[in-house]
Amino acid sequence: MPKATVERLPLYLQCLQAMGDSETTVSSDVLANIAGVNSANVRKDLSYLGSHGVRGVGYDRLELCVQLRRALGLTDKWPVVIIGVGNLGSALANYQGFDPSGFNVIGLYDADPSKIGDPVDGHRIKSMEELELDIKEHDVQMAILTTPAGAAQEVADMLVGAGILSILNFAPALLKLPDTVKCRQVDLATELQILSYYQATRTA
Amino acid sequence: MPKATVERLPLYLQCLQAMGDSETTVSSDVLANIAGVNSANVRKDLSYLGSHGVRGVGYDRLELCVQLRRALGLTDKWPVVIIGVGNLGSALANYQGFDPSGFNVIGLYDADPSKIGDPVDGHRIKSMEELELDIKEHDVQMAILTTPAGAAQEVADMLVGAGILSILNFAPALLKLPDTVKCRQVDLATELQILSYYQATRTA
DNA sequence: AGCTGTGAACATATTCACAGCC
DNA sequence: GGCTGTGAATATGTTCACAGCT
Missing domain, CATH: 3.40.50.720 (NAD(P)-binding Rossmann-like Domain)
Structure with missing residues (x-):
């Protein structure tokens, strides 16, 4: 995983957690706006997770959190x-x-x-x-x-x-x-x- | 000045200050080693200051500090x-x-x-x-x-x-x-x- | 229609390698 | 001989633009 991507993953995680439970689904566009990043950049970063967003819909917020935590090695404390x-x-x-x-x-x-x-x-x-x-x-x-x-x-x-x-x-x-x-x-x-x-x- | 360079200038300044007064002159090689950076990178960064190192010798430490501080806008508090x-x-x-x-x-x-x-x-x-x-x-x-x-x-x-x-x-x-x-x-x-x-x- | 995933284009950054000067 | 300054080569990162899925 590229260094630049690794350094953005915690940011995405923070954004998703700050959103609260109001949204079950998040698009790269929305996440990009909150994080202050280009949306293509978000998609490319997330693609390294082997993530599967749904075309026409976006990413499942909770599943994405889990994937981010796993990628960052945060499964155990x-x-x-x-x-x-x-x-x-x-x-x-x-x-x-x-x-x-x-x-x-x-x-x-x-x-x-x-x-x-x-x-x-x-x-x-x-x-x-x-x-x-x-x-x-x-x-x-x-x-x-x-x-x-x-x-x-x-x-x-x-x-x-x-x-x-x-x-x-x-x-x-x-x-x-x-x-x-x-x-x-x-x-x-x-x-x-x-x-x-x-x-x-x-x-x- | 490139963003990456700006973010390294304070590092160079810190290195030069930490060296103390023992050295009057510093080569890009020495500075690069202390800072953990490639020496060509140091030279290219410093070239943006309009700095003039002396070939065969290196940079005058104190003058370089002044130039770094000036470049970073640290002339006044x-x-x-x-x-x-x-x-x-x-x-x-x-x-x-x-x-x-x-x-x-x-x-x-x-x-x-x-x-x-x-x-x-x-x-x-x-x-x-x-x-x-x-x-x-x-x-x-x-x-x-x-x-x-x-x-x-x-x-x-x-x-x-x-x-x-x-x-x-x-x-x-x-x-x-x-x-x-x-x-x-x-x-x-x-x-x-x-x-x-x-x-x-x-x-x- | 709305979004993802990604190749291709572009932009930025790093490193090499060497001419030029002291 | 030892160093700087820098063009050229390479590597990394970002953005565009669009095909492809739902």
Whole structure:
């Protein structure tokens, strides 16, 4: 499946879920409008699912959700760990969308001994030693990194050593990782700077 | 400038800044390695800056930083507002990277009357009425949206009405905006789901 | 009539490969 | 020798346009 398509599938899923149960059927045109994409693009993307829309009608909304979830590997819940329980880590820990999206936060970890044991959204913050054990015990493959930039690489190395294969990195630091590990970087400064470019170009 | 290039410029800037003052000169090869990009790609990207690297030597690091910042429209600081001071909004308010990145948080706003006046990182949370006034008074063009999903569209409409032209949206909701307004969506569930796809494909 | 699925056309992005300069 | 800048080649992504099904 093309990279560009993979990156749009969650968007379609989000659109379909947001529509609610009012519609049983959705056309590529309607979905395209909500998602802000060309309708041919939607059809081509969905064709990779081996999806079967009905000509003259559209796609069955619920069946399409199931197919999207299957294609994205969301049939079972992935266990994930969150490392670094500062403001951002706490914010993510409190996020209510993990479960419906297909993920299960199994633990929060921090290097600061004074935080260990503190409650956050039904969890108690655990130590880095426990992190390594938990990853191995629960076969965790995905980690969310919300440490300060300075600690990110060190933690990442440990995660990789423990068997983590996918990292979602919110720390403003570029990680050096083996290419067996997939990483997505979410960076506030980067996003704002991209907006800045278009904002500046507008007036120029 | 190509969209793909614009989205890489902040990355280069981040790499150059992270290098510190040890190097006065950088080759496309070195930068490419740190950024995880092909070196021809780096050179082509930088050629849009009207940059002048020196053959046989490379680029002057500091001059390149200046050129990148200029190209991204970061010569002056952009005033930005943050709307929705929950966990995530607080996390962003405490982020130390705004100033060096070229942004200046001028205010935090929340719809919840019980929060108004609370201190967060040197600011006091203000009301939505003040938001509208502040935007007009300071000519603010960029807003960061960290409200709950349910409130996002309503707030966005207000922002657009007040004159905001760029929105960085962390709320898990797709905004319907006039096409004069540029929006970037940062969505945790989406990012994890993309990782899920690659994680699942790995074993399949 | 209304929609999907898809080949063909087009557009964008990446990489190669090398001439040209320091 | 070592690097940049860039045309040409390739790869990827998007959109058009329409045949084909219901």
